[in-house]
Amino acid sequence: MIKRISVAIFILMMCIFNAFAEEGNSNAISKMERIDTFVKEAPLFINSKSLSQLRHIGILTHESVEHIPNRYDPNKIDDFITLQFDGLQIYAYVKSEDEIWPIHITVTTPQWQILNGLNVGVSDSRITQILGHSTEENQQVRQYTGIKESIVFHIKKARISKIELLYYLD
Numbered sequence: 001m002i003k004r005i006s007v008a009i010f011i012l013m014m015c016i017f018n019a020f021a022e023e024g025n026s027n028a029i030s031k032m033e034r035i036d037t038f039v040k041e042a043p044l045f046i047n048s049k050s051l052s053q054l055r056h057i058g059i060l061t062h063e064s065v066e067h068i069p070n071r072y073d074p075n076k077i078d079d080f081i082t083l084q085f086d087g088l089q090i091y092a093y094v095k096s097e098d099e100i101w102p103i104h105i106t107v108t109t110p111q112w113q114i115l116n117g118l119n120v121g122v123s124d125s126r127i128t129q130i131l132g133h134s135t136e137e138n139q140q141v142r143q144y145t146g147i148k149e150s151i152v153f154h155i156k157k158a159r160i161s162k163i164e165l166l167y168y169l170d
Contacts, residue, residue: 035146
């Protein structure tokens with residue numbers, strides 16, 4: 001009888017443990033999805049995917065284009081563009097003149113606004129208020145990784161000094 005009760009309690013405990021584990025996994029995926037959404041919406045200065053409009057979001061200080069063979073079809077050449085503004089660099093895949101896909105955006109000055117006021121120069125405590133605990137962290141860097149996208153905050157003197165937005169491209 002005691003053995004049956006012990007087995008029943010063990011089974012019950014395993015069911016409870018699995019329920020919490022699934023809930024924890026679900027919460028982790030939900031947080032990763034929230035990070036992906038945040039990263040996609042974060043650069044408030046990008047209102048269009050059009051290359052010509054993107055060139056005019058500020059004073060363009062440098063532009064370069066790379067022509068790289070497509071990794072799936074070596075006969076096709078893909079274009080990647082780097083746009084440099086004061087305090088902002090955008091590296092993107094050029095699908096067409098009307099559609100670019102950002103891959104890496106680096107912000108180093110506060111004029112380039114980020115969603116929820118997570119701008120360069122803001123106190124690093126605001127990051128946790130908005131995004132919760134980071135995926136990876138040390139005194140100089142806080143990284144938040146979603147399912148496909150990531151954001152990295154560089155910290156100096158308890159303030160955001162640089163923001164990197166990283167987008168998945170396949």
